[in-house]
Amino acid sequence: VKKQIAVLKDVTEANAILAGSLRAEFARQGVLVLDFVASPGAGKTSILERSIERLAGELRLAVIEGDPYTTLDADRIGGAGVPAVQINTGGGCHLEAHMIHEALGQVDVGDVDVLIVENVGNLLCPAGWDLGEDAKVVVASLPEGDDKPLKYPQAFQNAQVMLINKVDLEPYLPASAAVLRANGLTVNPRLDVFALSAVTGEGFDPWLDWVRRRAAEKRAAAHA
Amino acid sequence: VKKQIAVLKDVTEANAILAGSLRAEFARQGVLVLDFVASPGAGKTSILERSIERLAGELRLAVIEGDPYTTLDADRIGGAGVPAVQINTGGGCHLEAHMIHEALGQVDVGDVDVLIVENVGNLLCPAGWDLGEDAKVVVASLPEGDDKPLKYPQAFQNAQVMLINKVDLEPYLPASAAVLRANGLTVNPRLDVFALSAVTGEGFDPWLDWVRRRAAEKRAAAHA
Numbered sequence: 001v002k003k004q005i006a007v008l009k010d011v012t013e014a015n016a017i018l019a020g021s022l023r024a025e026f027a028r029q030g031v032l033v034l035d036f037v038a039s040p041g042a043g044k045t046s047i048l049e050r051s052i053e054r055l056a057g058e059l060r061l062a063v064i065e066g067d068p069y070t071t072l073d074a075d076r077i078g079g080a081g082v083p084a085v086q087i088n089t090g091g092g093c094h095l096e097a098h099m100i101h102e103a104l105g106q107v108d109v110g111d112v113d114v115l116i117v118e119n120v121g122n123l124l125c126p127a128g129w130d131l132g133e134d135a136k137v138v139v140a141s142l143p144e145g146d147d148k149p150l151k152y153p154q155a156f157q158n159a160q161v162m163l164i165n166k167v168d169l170e171p172y173l174p175a176s177a178a179v180l181r182a183n184g185l186t187v188n189p190r191l192d193v194f195a196l197s198a199v200t201g202e203g204f205d206p207w208l209d210w211v212r213r214r215a216a217e218k219r220a221a222a223h224a
Numbered sequence: 225v226k227k228q229i230a231v232l233k234d235v236t237e238a239n240a241i242l243a244g245s246l247r248a249e250f251a252r253q254g255v256l257v258l259d260f261v262a263s264p265g266a267g268k269t270s271i272l273e274r275s276i277e278r279l280a281g282e283l284r285l286a287v288i289e290g291d292p293y294t295t296l297d298a299d300r301i302g303g304a305g306v307p308a309v310q311i312n313t314g315g316g317c318h319l320e321a322h323m324i325h326e327a328l329g330q331v332d333v334g335d336v337d338v339l340i341v342e343n344v345g346n347l348l349c350p351a352g353w354d355l356g357e358d359a360k361v362v363v364a365s366l367p368e369g370d371d372k373p374l375k376y377p378q379a380f381q382n383a384q385v386m387l388i389n390k391v392d393l394e395p396y397l398p399a400s401a402a403v404l405r406a407n408g409l410t411v412n413p414r415l416d417v418f419a420l421s422a423v424t425g426e427g428f429d430p431w432l433d434w435v436r437r438r439a440a441e442k443r444a445a446a447h448a
Contacts, residue, residue, distance in 0.1 A: 039263045041368020093348040123264045124317040143367035144265020
């Protein structure tokens with residue numbers, strides 16, 4: 001057990017150093033970087049597809065997809081007309097900074113306003129791993145229940161944004177978007193919370209305005 | 225990297241040895257042991273609550289609950305009138321055999337027909353960890369989409385049963401229970417698949433018959 005802890009510490013320290021250098025490079029280029037974290041099937045890819053569709057021609061986007069084995073998600077994002085790079089973790093349950101560093105060999109961030117990282121579908125593992133992002137965006141799907149922030153607090157404590165997805169299903173569920181929002185804010189009072197549905201498109205305007213504002217701030221800071 | 229792999233191997237080898245001795249003990253006692261694996265919010269606890277309600281007075285049940293931090297699920301199971309032991313992993317993403325071994329200090333399996341382990345909500349980490357169970361039961365919630373077996377194949381390859389939950393929501397979803405079933409069987413043709421809803425109670429009879437049959441077989445083998 002002692003040996004295992006020592007190794008984990010080495011790995012996370014190395015990760016923090018590399019994430020810091022990625023963050024400095026993203027700041028220099030003025031690229032907003034968002035790390036999407038959620039359970040499998042919460043709707044990360046569907047939210048990205050609809051966000052890309054709405055922001056096309058307005059912001060230059062690129063996506064790094066993290067998945068244990070397949071390229072299914074990268075295929076969907078590529079189909080939405082945005083450069084996508086797939087990272088397969090071979091069953092690993094989160095992305096690490098060195099994987100982002102390697103993926104950047106295939107995305108020219110000088111040509112990008114917003115770089116979105118879609119992490120592996122997992123509410124536990126990605127929480128403590130810095131990828132050099134500006135913000136982690138945690139997606140909580142209403143059909144998963146309204147207690148998720150209480151049961152998996154780290155993912156919510158480490159995020160700046162909580163997206164409540166699939167709110168169109170609320171009439172058919174034993175779960176409440178208002179309770180989910182309140183539980184998220186209990187765990188992390190600084191969260192910006194947006195309720196939306198990637199299926200119907202409702203609720204996307206305030207979320208996309210958040211992205212626009214943060215991208216403009218990041219760009220302005222780089223050119224100051 | 226080399227060092228990390230070596231440690232992981234040590235840990236999983238130790239786990240396999242302990243899981244083997246748990247399995248021998250469960251066989252001697254004639255206790256059926258099921259390990260429930262799923263994403264957060266797929267409905268493992270709700271399925272257990274309804275299964276307990278239906279099997280009460282017929283089979284003696286006990287539950288070991290795995291969660292990263294809270295006792296929310298054990299409280300629900302205890303409320304359903306069944307002995308429940310909570311294991312908190314402190315953020316760890318799966319249970320290990322030594323945790324089951326420790327929990328058994330608080331459950332007398334000599335008095336139990338079916339011991340249910342509810343693993344940490346995670347589709348990746350628990351897959352490779354033997355807990356001495358007779359079967360892993362993977363719960364796939366239809367609102368998560370019908371592609372989960374393709375994206376997280378290990379959880380389905382290591383299971384004997386797939387429960388498709390929340391089928392009452394199918395009319396409102398861009399996902400099909402038939403496609404989810406087919407994708408599960410593509411990844412693992414030996415899966416027993418049951419489609420049900422823990423909210424409405426539909427579809428529970430064939431699943432509960434599976435539990436009854438397997439519990440009777442295990443008991444008979446112990447007394448042979």
